[in-house]
Amino acid sequence: MLKKPGAIIFDLDGVLTDTSEYHYQAWKHLADDEGIPFTHEENDEHLRGVSRRESLMYIIRGRQYSEDQIQEMMDRKNNYYHELISHMSPNDLVPGGRALLQDIRDAGIKVAIGSGSKNCRMVLDLLQITDLLDGIADGNSVVNGKPAPDLFVYAAGLVNVPVAECLGVEDADAGIEAIKSAGMQLWLLAHKSVSTEQIRLCQHSQICTCKIYSTSS
Ligand code: B16
Ligand code: MG
Numbered sequence: 001m002l003k004k005p006g007a008i009i010f011d012l013d014g015v016l017t018d019t020s021e022y023h024y025q026a027w028k029h030l031a032d033d034e035g036i037p038f039t040h041e042e043n044d045e046h047l048r049g050v051s052r053r054e055s056l057m058y059i060i061r062g063r064q065y066s067e068d069q070i071q072e073m074m075d076r077k078n079n080y081y082h083e084l085i086s087h088m089s090p091n092d093l094v095p096g097g098r099a100l101l102q103d104i105r106d107a108g109i110k111v112a113i114g115s116g117s118k119n120c121r122m123v124l125d126l127l128q129i130t131d132l133l134d135g136i137a138d139g140n141s142v143v144n145g146k147p148a149p150d151l152f153v154y155a156a157g158l159v160n161v162p163v164a165e166c167l168g169v170e171d172a173d174a175g176i177e178a179i180k181s182a183g184m185q186l187w188l189l190a191h192k193s194v195s196t197e198q199i200r201l202c203q204h205s206q207i208c209t210c211k212i213y214s215t216s217s
Pocket of ligand 2: 011012013014015048049170171172175
């Protein structure tokens with residue numbers, strides 16, 4: 001049974017908005033440039049919630065690149081991503097998202113973001129929800145990204161609520177692991193069928209299956 005939390009910490013990409021699709025398209029553009037095979041299924045399976053560098057390491061696995069080339073490829077992907085998100089607007093927020101965030105605040109619960117993205121603040125501004133947030137932990141906040149607990153622990157600190165009184169909302173395995181190891185309650189927003197591994201990870205948690213975002217299946 002879910003206890004009333006002191007704070008709800010939302011993942012961004014794949015939870016409040018579908019930027020996961022733009023991340024995929026930007027990585028696909030880069031992979032095509034480099035002649036590396038890369039599919040939507042691989043993106044959903046291995047890259048959701050994972051940092052920019054870790055994502056690139058997955059795509060180029062087994063191939064030799066210098067650190068300068070790796071940096072250039074991360075920058076190139078980020079430029080493609082910027083082009084894709086430049087037209088985002090409040091219409092790209094999950095339906096009912098603004099009202100939900102407002103209702104949570106009205107109930108006296110703090111609202112924070114726990115996103116591994118360095119572009120998080122830009123996306124929040126495009127969605128025009130920055131004013132509804134009590135804290136923003138993003139890809140610039142901590143050294144160790146998801147699945148390490150650091151990002152969610154940092155977010156809890158920003159809103160001054162003990163981790164045990166926080167609820168984390170996530171769509172990706174890396175984020176589930178981060179929330180669980182932070183010692184928070186978890187709400188999994190699953191975009192497709194929930195795997196046995198996710199059910200194991202999500203013990204004593206809330207699972208909500210929804211198909212509001214485009215996925216490969
Ligand atoms: P960036 P989240 C994550 O955001 C994305 O899910 C993941 O696909 C992306 O690689 C990562 O942010 C880093 O993003 O390149 O913009 O810094 O799901 O933690 O909100
Ligand atoms: Mg996510």
